[in-house]
Amino acid sequence: MSKINYYTEEGLKKLKAELHEMETVQRPKISAQIGEAIDKGDLSENAEYDAAKEAQGILEMKISKLKTVLSNARLIDESELDTSRALILSNVRIKNLKNNAEVTYTLVAENEADLKQKKISVESPIGKGLLGKSVGDVADVETPSGVIQFEILEITRS
Structure with missing residues (x-):
């Protein structure tokens, strides 16, 4: 079970903004990099493709972790x-x-x-x-x- 964390309104807004930036800016950017690497042909020896896929995996892990933190976040009254x-x-x-x-x-x-x-x-x-x-x-x-x-x-x- 995940730990409940308490946040100020400012802290919660900061977390939500970070998640929004990851999902709307970083994710499409990495998808575009993967698309460009695929267009270059043979994926078995394509370092750009491998790097972009790795970056995508890391980003998705960060997004998932941040969503878990937000789901367990409580605003302090x-x-x-x-x-x-x-x-x-x-x-x-x-x-x-x-x-x-x-x-x-x-x-x-x-x-x-x-x-x-x-x-x-x-x-x-x-x-x-x-x-x-x-x-x-x-x-x-x-x-x-x-x-x-x-x-x-x-x-x-x-």
């Missing part, structure tokens, strides 16, 4: 989320108790994570450690270099 605890789509301001560094992260679904935008996955070690915690709680996060403690200073919604 932000109005129903508890604002007193750190949950998906929470903006969580935390303080590293070891070095007193403060940082704010937004907890997102795994495939929407982007560290440059300070969006971390709820599946990441820090995300898992913060989930369900409230302001004032201390989260113990297991890292390769040992356990790091983060105090939750603030939880907001964007």
